[in-house]
Amino acid sequence: MSIPASAANHPDDRGHLLTEQANPRSAQLDQLSPLELVDLFNQEDQRTLEAIAAAREPLAQAIATITTALRQGGRLFYIGAGTSGRLGVLDAAECPPTFCTPPDLVQGILAGGPAALIRSSEGLEDIFEDGEAAMADRQVNALDVVVGITAGGTTPYVKGALHAARQRGAKTVFIACVPADQVPAEVDIDIRLLVGPELLAGSTRLKAGTVTKMALNILSTGAMVRLGKVYGNRMVDVAVTNSKLRDRALRILCDLTDLDRAAAAELLDRSGQQVKLALMMHLGHLDADTAQAQLTAHQGQLRPALAAAEGS
Template identity: 75%
Template sequence: MKNFESRGHLLTEQVNPNSEDLDRLTSLELVDLFNQEDAKTLSAIAAARFELAKAVEIIAEALRHGGRLFYIGAGTSGRLGVLDAAECPPTFCTPPELVQGIIAGGAGALVRSSEDLEDRAEDGAEAIAQRQVHDLDVVVGITAGGTTPFVRGAIAAAKARGAKTVGIACVPADQVRWDVDVDIRLLVGAEVLAGSTRLKAGTVTKMALNILSTGAMVRLGKVYGNRMVDVAVTNTKLRDRAVRTIQDLTDLSRDRASELLENSKKRVKLALLMHWSGLDAEESSRLLTKYQGNLRAAREAVKQK
């Protein structure tokens, strides 16, 4: 593996000329500067739109055929991956093992700095082996500077096992190259605080992960229109959202929508199909299964009968 001892040339490590007087700015000037710099994240996402779309398709195809999605990173990058993975079960009612976040140093690194652990490529490879990554899986390596040995070791190990790989970095490919199936470069420029990639690099990475996970779940039929019809109804707020979703899509009263939700065992997608089809819960469930959980496809099938 390439040795990255000298990192001063990397875009993520450079000094931002717009913030050279950062410690002399007023609070309002500081806020305005952050706002101006953060605007660059939108352009970075737009510039990577084709790569992001390709990654969405690869992830959706893998999950459709029984594969899993893994995010792997260290420090801020690792925390962002774990965050996105953790939010998939409540948002899309997915099993916890479907989307997993791996961070150098394990769970303890989520709340305590452990950046020294990112320098071991063998640990990244071991994390891939422990999870028995295989050819149906997708592994997304997240590293702002593109150089993190833990991530690069994991990507190499994943490729060796036949998994699809996606790389997310905030430096140009001509500065740091790696062998991945989809190479996503989010070029936001030098940070307001030199080298602090929890800033723009972290923000644009979160934006990209939002697109990857949500986009893949949309492709899998876990969304109807722009509604979370696979939401896990686990608390009062989510139950209220589920009832309102049923109301909005059916014009039912709140009481009737609540009753329908209970009859479907709090499965919004099933409740909607029961209403539209006139079928009971068991028959509606079988119909959803036939169409791989895609509510729109199941509803269209009912209409054509």
Template identity: 70%
Template structure:
């Protein structure tokens, strides 16, 4: 089938100048490399991912702080994108409830083309800015919410339309792209640029751009959940106990932090209604489940402040 875009070249925006679309000099003979040479070159190029994140460290931290502040007020975090960028947003959002026991509505992924686009390419849908704006309206996004527009090349109309619409609703907007500001500008409040350079396979932004995007989304969601008190030390104390693996993880967290034997930790977990934070606080305070839950609620679900307040009250 002939694409409509081949019929009128004048209507297609040139993108060859974008960093993500340029040819990488290091891979000019990519098709001539042995498998081992290919792997070595790939690994060499992936080192640039860490360097790009290091360059953006301050603005990433700013995004974590600002997002956590909105979510404390009852806001929601939305990732929005098309193609690989959108799929990565959906993936990160889907991982939050089992990892942090967060409500499914707290972190959501919006993908151009919807659920069907997760498994079947619908890249043409990225060209409709009005669809991005419509998605903001459909999710009733407002002043307490956060919208992260993800677009490797920065020009995706679907994402640009969503950012513009979210700004009109006074949502916090964050732009995540792999091209410099001099090539593509944004009206987003927080602008994260991850300059990993041209891909080994020219224009294939599922490679370094996809990797750096995944890493930064991991940082953003995990950092926000740490700020919201869903982590104690480096343990996911709000883990959702929904299968045997997660039950085992919850028991191990309790044994590690309390010194209890495994059977005692499992019994404590059951008494806490399988809530690790409640189980830990019950053990440390000798309060019953109801009193423990009330103490946690008073401190907005933050385990360490709740424990510190109890210890002060007992001293």
């Protein structure tokens, strides 16, 4: 069933939502000492771990869906407003340096655009049609996955984007911090992160923001692991773009081979600053072109490529 734009632009009263309720454990928040504040925040933040554990199955389904889409040439989009949207932009922005992905592979879309990253423009979240337009602007199609992020679940901008994404054949994922019976969603994968009312009533940049960041970490990192951008627990597709990342690349090579730092540096240079290729060359006893051909034949997966090289 589609979401009427008129209804989405005039959501029902949100006061009943879990994210808007007052937390009885913080009723005296304004009277607490600094240490008591820290302790209370720490106690409440334990609920983020519980929420992630409770959502383990849909999170795993989302990882599998995103992996399949990216492997088939699709893209991953995060879309949201306010804190939710900013967290999506942050996660997307961190994929290229961590996993050497092209900038358009994982994209964050924020209501209000780049200006809303540093200046609040939450009023723009109420326009259902703008969310639809964002999907058209990026030519979202059946190969893509669109993750709508909204703590309270009611953001018309996100609802519009998911509605349009489904019409375009994309897979859709919904991340919210309210139960499905409060705010239902017609999506392929429904992830509910129920952390309860905030210590500061309605301030979803707190627990809701924290648990959303955790979930996005799991989705993007999990998908990249499945795509072969990790060997063991090392980011072997790290982009070597500055001295810190070159140092990390050299440490990875030294740790995973018998090379000293000087030899690792020479190998890294011969690989064109590509850690995975360097490992394939050294561990597989191959020249750069043959090593690259092996990786390509195994969809960039280092472990099966090495196994094939050893068996040949």
